[in-house]
Amino acid sequence: MRADRKTLALAAGMLLLLPPPDGLNAQQREVVAHAVSVSNNGARVTFELEGGREITIALENGSVLVDGSTVARYSPNSEVYTAWHATLEQAGRLSSTELLAAVREWQNLASEQAPEVEAEITRSLDQLAAAEELGAELAVRAEAMQGSLSAALIDQAAEVTERLQLEMDDLVIDLSQINSNSRGLAIQLDELRGQLNQVDKLGIQVDNARIHMGDLTIPRERTIDTDLVVLAGDVSIFGTVNGNVIALDGDVLLHRGGSVQKDIVTVNGRTTRAGGSVGGRVRSSGLELRRSAPPPSQNRRMVSPVSNGTSIASLLGMFIALSCIGFGFTFFAPRQLDIVADTVTDSFGKSFFAGLFATPLLLPAFVILIVGLAISVVGLLLIPFAIVGSILAVIAAGTGGYLAVAKSVGSTYLTRRAAQGHAVTITPYRSLLFGLAGLMAIWIPAAVLGWIPVMGPALALLAAIFTWVMVTAGFGAAILSRAGIRATFVNARQAGALTDEHYWPIDTGSHSIPRETSRRVD
Amino acid sequence: MTIKRALGMAAFASLLGNGAQAQSLETVAASRQERGERSLSVHVTFGMGDFSMTRDQGSALYRANIVYDSERFDPVLEYANGQLQLGVDSDGDRLRNLKAIRGQRVDLSVSPRVPLSLDFEFGAGKADLDLGGLALERVEVRTGASEAAIQFSRPTTRPCERFEVEMGAAQLQVEGLGNSNCSQIDVRGAAGSLVLDFTGEWQHEGVTEANVELGLGDLMLRFPSNLGVSIEIERFLASFDADGFTKQGDRYISANYEQSASKLHIDLKAIVGDVEVEWIPGR
Numbered sequence: 150m151r152a153d154r155k156t157l158a159l160a161a162g163m164l165l166l167l168p169p170p171d172g173l174n175a176q177q178r179e180v181v182a183h184a185v186s187v188s189n190n191g192a193r194v195t196f197e198l199e200g201g202r203e204i205t206i207a208l209e210n211g212s213v214l215v216d217g218s219t220v221a222r223y224s225p226n227s228e229v230y231t232a233w234h235a236t237l238e239q240a241g242r243l244s245s246t247e248l249l250a251a252v253r254e255w256q257n258l259a260s261e262q263a264p265e266v267e268a269e270i271t272r273s274l275d276q277l278a279a280a281e282e283l284g285a286e287l288a289v290r291a292e293a294m295q296g297s298l299s300a301a302l303i304d305q306a307a308e309v310t311e312r313l314q315l316e317m318d319d320l321v322i323d324l325s326q327i328n329s330n331s332r333g334l335a336i337q338l339d340e341l342r343g344q345l346n347q348v349d350k351l352g353i354q355v356d357n358a359r360i361h362m363g364d365l366t367i368p369r370e371r372t373i374d375t376d377l378v379v380l381a382g383d384v385s386i387f388g389t390v391n392g393n394v395i396a397l398d399g400d401v402l403l404h405r406g407g408s409v410q411k412d413i414v415t416v417n418g419r420t421t422r423a424g425g426s427v428g429g430r431v432r433s434s435g436l437e438l439r440r441s442a443p444p445p446s447q448n449r450r451m452v453s454p455v456s457n458g459t460s461i462a463s464l465l466g467m468f469i470a471l472s473c474i475g476f477g478f479t480f481f482a483p484r485q486l487d488i489v490a491d492t493v494t495d496s497f498g499k500s501f502f503a504g505l506f507a508t509p510l511l512l513p514a515f516v517i518l519i520v521g522l523a524i525s526v527v528g529l530l531l532i533p534f535a536i537v538g539s540i541l542a543v544i545a546a547g548t549g550g551y552l553a554v555a556k557s558v559g560s561t562y563l564t565r566r567a568a569q570g571h572a573v574t575i576t577p578y579r580s581l582l583f584g585l586a587g588l589m590a591i592w593i594p595a596a597v598l599g600w601i602p603v604m605g606p607a608l609a610l611l612a613a614i615f616t617w618v619m620v621t622a623g624f625g626a627a628i629l630s631r632a633g634i635r636a637t638f639v640n641a642r643q644a645g646a647l648t649d650e651h652y653w654p655i656d657t658g659s660h661s662i663p664r665e666t667s668r669r670v671d
Numbered sequence: 672m673t674i675k676r677a678l679g680m681a682a683f684a685s686l687l688g689n690g691a692q693a694q695s696l697e698t699v700a701a702s703r704q705e706r707g708e709r710s711l712s713v714h715v716t717f718g719m720g721d722f723s724m725t726r727d728q729g730s731a732l733y734r735a736n737i738v739y740d741s742e743r744f745d746p747v748l749e750y751a752n753g754q755l756q757l758g759v760d761s762d763g764d765r766l767r768n769l770k771a772i773r774g775q776r777v778d779l780s781v782s783p784r785v786p787l788s789l790d791f792e793f794g795a796g797k798a799d800l801d802l803g804g805l806a807l808e809r810v811e812v813r814t815g816a817s818e819a820a821i822q823f824s825r826p827t828t829r830p831c832e833r834f835e836v837e838m839g840a841a842q843l844q845v846e847g848l849g850n851s852n853c854s855q856i857d858v859r860g861a862a863g864s865l866v867l868d869f870t871g872e873w874q875h876e877g878v879t880e881a882n883v884e885l886g887l888g889d890l891m892l893r894f895p896s897n898l899g900v901s902i903e904i905e906r907f908l909a910s911f912d913a914d915g916f917t918k919q920g921d922r923y924i925s926a927n928y929e930q931s932a933s934k935l936h937i938d939l940k941a942i943v944g945d946v947e948v949e950w951i952p953g954r
Contacts, residue, residue, distance in 0.1 A: 182703035184748070188741065189695060197703075241700035241736020241778060244729050248702070364752060383751055402754060404712075405790070421756065423714045423790060461861065461886050462942065597840040597862050598815075 183248050185240035192237040194252065196245065208233050232258050364399075369406060376411070383418075386425065393429070396420075403427065460596035468589050475552040475581045483577060485633025489553035490560070492626040496638040501618065504550070504625025515539055546632070550623020551588075551616075552581065553633075559584025591615050696774050698738050699746040705732040708753055710786045710808075713779070716747065716758035718794035720775030725801045727780040736778045744775070758792075781805065786829060793817050803850055807831045810853070815839040823847035826872045830854065838863060847871040849895060849933075856881040860888065868893040869900075870951050873933035884940040885909075892937070893949045899931030900924075902939055909941035912948050 182197040191209025198204070207214040208230055211222050223230055236255045240248050359375050363382040367373065367390065376392035377384070383400045386407040393411040394401055396418045403409065405424025412429035413420050420431045478486045493500050522528030522535055559580035567573040595608040629638045711732060715722065720739075727734060735757050737746045744759040758777060775796075781787060786806045791798070793814040802810065803824035809832050812821065819841060831853035836843065838860040848856060849871025856879065858867060865885055870893060873879075883890070894900050894915075902923040904911055916923035928934065939946065 180704070181706060182701065182750070184701040185699065187698040187700075189697070237700075238698060240702070241698070241734060243702065244731045244734065245702050245704055247729075366752065385752055385754065400751075402751075423756070 180245045180249050183240065183245040185237045185248075187234065187237050187240075192234045194237055194240070194248070196249065229255075229258060367407070461593070464589065464592050464596050468585060471548075471552065471555075471585055471589075472582060474548060475555065475585060476578060478549055478552055479556075479577045479581060482633065485630075486549070486553055486556060486577075488630045488633040488636050488639060489550060489623070489626045490557040491636065491639040492630045493550075493554050493622055494557045494561070496626070496629065497622055499638060500626035500629055501622040502625065503629050504621035504623070507625060507628050508621065511543060546627040547620055547624050549632075550625070550627040551620045552585070552623070553626060554619045554623040555584035555588050556581045557584065558587050562587065588616070588619055695741045696738055697741040697746075698736065699748055700734075700736045701748050701750070702734040703732045703750060705730055705782050705785065708732055708782075708785050710753050710788065711781060712754050712788040713781065713790065714754070714756045715777070715779070715789075715791045715793075716756075716760065717777055717792070717796070717798075718744075718759065718761070720759070720777065720796045722777045722779075722791075722793060722796065722798040723800070724779045724781070726783040726804045731780070731782060732785060733779065733781045735780075738774060738776050740775050783828065793819065802827065803847065804828065807851065807853075810834045810851075812836045813838075814841050814843065818842045819844070821845045823850035823871055826850040826874060827852045830875070833857070836860075838865070844868070849873045849898070854879055858882070859884040860886065862887040864889050866891040866893070869898060869935060870895045873898060876932050878934045878936050881935060881937045883937055885942070885944060885946075887943045889944050890939075890941060890946045891949065892946065893951055894925070894935070896950050896952045897927070897931060898925075899928035899934040900937065901928055901934070902937045904939040904941070904946070906939075906941045906946070908943045909946055910944075911941075911946045914948050915950050916948070 179199045180196050181199050184195045184197075186193050188209075191207060193205060193207030193209060193214070195203055195205040203216075205214070205216050208223055211225060213223055232255050236248075236251050239251070243251060359373060360378045360380065361382070361384075362380045364384070365379050365382060366385045367377075367388040369387040371388040373388070373390045374392070376395065377390050378395045379397070379399055379401075381398045382396075383402060384394065384396055385402045385404065386394070386409065387404045389408045389410075391410045394409050394413045396413075396415045398417045399415070400418045401413050401415055401420040403413070403420065403422045403425035407425035408428075409426070410428040413427055413431045415433045419433055422431075518535055518539065519532060522532050556577065559582065560575070562583055563573050563575045563580055567575060591612045595605070595612045598605055598608055626638075627633065630636065713733070733750070733755055735748055735755075737748060737757065737759065739746050739759045744761045746757075747760050748757045749755070757779065759775065783804045783806060786808050788809045789802075789807070789811065791800075791810075791812045791814075793812070794817065795815060796817050798812075798814060798817060798819040798821075800812075800819075800821045801824050803822065803826070805827055806829045807827045808829060811833075812819070812835070814836070815838075817838075819838070821836070821844070824847060827850060829852065831851055833855045834848070834851055834853040835855075835857040836845070836859070838858075840861060841863045842865075843858075843860065843863065844866040845858070846866075846868040848867065848869045851871070852874045854875055858865065858881070865883075865888060867883065867890070873895075900916075902916065903921055904923065911923075913923050916925055918924075
């Protein structure tokens with residue numbers, strides 16, 4: 150508990166640096182934003198003050214961290230930690246000022262829990278105030294050194310220019326950014342040297358570029374015809390960049406309508422695509438301290454539902470086309486279609502494996518046929534017909550086999566419905582339509598949900614595998630039955646006896662089970 | 672260290688600490704005070720969970736709260752230069768186990784005073800948006816297999832250039848489009864149930880153009896009785912309830928079309944399903 154008290158005193162002291170919520174102390178800076186993260190391991194808050202300064206206080210994994218440095222330990226079971234957790238959990242509903250007030254209430258609780266807290270706070274404040282004074286002094290020195298630092302920056306930029314083969318005429322450096330960044334400028338320049346080395350390693354060829362330091366926005370109507378290098382800042386692109394975009398220690402945000410004709414490269418940053426187009430590749434390098442989200446347009450971009458509608462329309466069109474072909478088979482070759490369908494029904498495994506093993510033999514058989522025809526003069530003349538005929542035969546076997554499977558499925562379904570007492574009209578055409586609808590229904594989830602990452606392709610793959618199995622079985626059945634001529638693989642018990650087509654001869658039109666016998670009994 | 676980096680580090684640390692848990696819900700939240708921003712562009716990408724949005728009652732530019740499954744998702748909550756991005760994100764590897772995700776949600780409120788551009792992508796889940804009273808300039812919503820309700824509970828405060836919705840297999844209800852003040856309304860859906868309610872205070876005088884496309888499903892159109900409506904429809908296997916309309920050439924025109932100060936022209940395409948019309952008196 151003693152450790153907790155010291156810890157909380159430090160944290161509370163840190164909080165006292167923040168302005169009061171009601172603006173009582175006008176000379177102190179205002180809190181403009183906050184960010185909170187609450188997990189099972191702890192909770193942290195970052196307050197952003199006017200002018201950009203941030204203070205982060207975290208109680209995580211038993212440690213109290215102030216601006217990333219561990220200052221003490223706490224017990225996860227303590228009341229003060231529980232209160233801290235609860236305070237930050239409600240942050241989503243609060244404005245920054247309200248959250249600050251809530252945190253101050255927590256601070257009061259922390260003070261009550263620890264008698265010596267006041268002294269600790271005072272001590273912490275003294276230390277922090279000293280640190281602030283030191284920071285202010287450094288800032289003043291940095292201001293004084295601005296001239297020399299500017300010169301240093303230009304020297305470094307010249308080095309960058311030489312290294313990247315830039316043309317000096319196109320060098321644009323926003324020196325106005327130096328004032329705000331002067332304290333860390335020297336460090337940044339060192340970092341930039343290292344980062345530029347990484348760009349070299351990436352093999353980027355920069356022939357002609359504009360360089361900008363700090364945040365940059367390319368408006369919608371603007372076009373940059375050269376490469377663009379942005380140092381220590383984020384670049385938002387609404388317009389067009391006809392070259393590469395290279396961001397060093399910053400992010401690239403490509404908006405809808407924005408365009409980059411070549412590559413986007415980030416070093417210690419990332420690229421986010423909220424629309425827009427990239428002509429080349431999107432690459433990144435450097436140490437990423439944060440977990441970067443993949444660009445939404447690259448990995449998570451949803452396909453327009455209109456394309457889903459197109460898929461459904463395509464599916465509908467395919468269904469109609471296959472139905473028409475199926476009607477043709479049913480009308481012109483009903484007996485053959487029945488035998489193939491019965492072969493599939495009674496010998497599905499054999500049919501599938503026959504189709505599976507026959508498929509790779511198609512090409513050799515085709516070659517043998519052509520060679521056989523080529524050795525005779527008459528045969529030579531038949532080669533064009535053989536080529537066309539062979540292709541048509543394979544297509545007919547595959548399509549007819551698939552339709553036979555569909556008919557088998559439909560017939561089975563309708564027969565079972567009839568057996569359950571429903572008033573069902575069973576005709577070969579109806580069986581074919583029902584079966585075809587059943588077989589093709591597996592494509593509907595893939596067509597409708599195809600935009601969902603992972604699941605969409607998985608559904609399409611599942612449907613493709615299922616369809617391939619059905620086509621292969623149908624193709625095999627067509628082979629086993631010699632295109633519906635031989636009923637060798639049809640169960641003798643059923644052949645000519647039990648299928649719906651044989652039960653109701655097809656040349657007599659449609660039939661239905663009498664209502665008296667087909668009424669459902671509930 | 673910026674706030675977004677702090678958040679990212681926190682999320683990374685929390686992920687390291689909780690990777691072994693089945694479903695570990697964690698929270699990130701952020702708020703920013705309004706400080707004379709000229710515009711706010713909000714981009715939301717939210718694959719699974721519930722989303723809600725409304726106007727902020729206080730002085731915040733935005734307030735956002737994300738409850739996410741840290742085992743499979745990372746929070747995205749970043750603001751820079753008037754651009755706010757939020758939602759959850761995950762790589763494919765962590766989504767292999769597609770078991771139910773419960774409790775994941777995003778709540779957002781934004782300032783009604785700052786000109787606003789919205790770009791939403793929703794996957795599976797529920798979305799409940801009340802855009803009434805906001806300074807909307809542009810809205811784009813892409814929603815997948817979700818249940819979405821978009822409401823304009825009160826008139827918006829700026830002319831809106833475009834309201835665009837694309838939906839996959841979803842149930843979508845848009846209420847009070849008359850309050851949206853948008854001059855162009857586009858709604859496209861692949862399959863599902865779609866309700867478009869055009870009631871509200873029509874501020875946009877002249878003809879508001881709307882394109883509505885629905886592949887498979889039912890469409891309900893609700894119009895206020897004082898709005899002049901013309902519909903040009905292309906349909907394949909879809910029925911159309913032409914109650915309150917007279918057909919003139921290719922168009923269905925409401926009786927009050929010429930007299931109405933505010934007019935709506937709908938270019939409607941429907942493939943399979945029912946298109947029904949309901950007239951709401953006095954609105």
